Amino acid sequence: MLSEDELTFVTSNKHKAVEVREIFRSHGARCQVHYMKTIEIQSNDIAEIAIFSSFQAYQLLGKPVFVEDAGLFVDALNGFPGPYSSYVYRTLGLETFLKLLNKRRNAFFKSVVCVYGLSRAPVIFSGVVKGRIATEPRGEGGFGYDPVFIPAGSTKTLAEMSVAEKNKWSHRAKAVEKLLRWLYKDRKTFHMR
């Protein structure tokens, strides 16, 4: 039986590590975090990117791992910035990104979690949160596009929420919760504390 400490979250993003740890914790579980940059391929499909990265992390660490890849997909921009959200954030920044938008501001965040090393094939879980792009950045929490993303049903941006509050809405929390359900209920490989 796999102990829950033996599943390692591989990422190079401290914000993601904080969120994922908090999601595990809020379900009475734990995971290890290993900070490492893996190669990300170019693809329109973030699941493909996550599969490739998780395979590489598994090969390098030699133990069961999971990675998470996410993107912001703006309807009026054909899904841009999508898989390249992080690159676009670093180069253009939020202010220039907002210039691309007019009245059509619908968008969604998608997260894909990929586990490698627990089954014969990589296992994928995804989570989506629909919402709209704010006209200007608000809030100091979160990271990336959080200050300009307002989930449908909320009046706050994701950056105006605490980590615990963001996890009630976020794409990442939805994907990680599917992973937890799979680990505990379907596979019964983890013991609850």
Next chain:
Amino acid sequence: MLSEDELTFVTSNKHKAVEVREIFRSHGARCQVHYMKTIEIQSNDIAEIAIFSSFQAYQLLGKPVFVEDAGLFVDALNGFPGPYSSYVYRTLGLETFLKLLNKRRNAFFKSVVCVYGLSRAPVIFSGVVKGRIATEPRGEGGFGYDPVFIPAGSTKTLAEMSVAEKNKWSHRAKAVEKLLRWLYKDRKTFHMR
């Protein structure tokens, strides 16, 4: 001695194949073209992307290959769209791309050619053309950002030029000409026809 027909250009872009064939032809040489999609990694460095792709193409085809990767780097946008030029072109399109620009319109195209299978290590050649972004698209030739790129010293966009004329200016031609010089002069592996 390697015959020139044994060096294969691997690409999935017909426009690139046309240009590269014309550059070889204008120097009295030939190359094979093999149409194939290779995996492209995410990187700020297009050389890294080309090395990875050329390695993959060499492994799959089992003979000496070269690939070419290129990007448009806009100074005022911190190099955006850079390595993701093709994705940004497909999702945003030229019109939306132009909205990102104001008075500062300096930019450069960079091309990297990577040869795999002729030496122990991959060999890289690069070419750059500096210029500026036009205020609106002009011309029907070329592909991608050619209708909005005016090389320094030209009044035409790259899309207003014939293939032969574009090759007098282009980043791609500069990189491929370095490859040809290396093949003929430095390595003497090719015979001139």
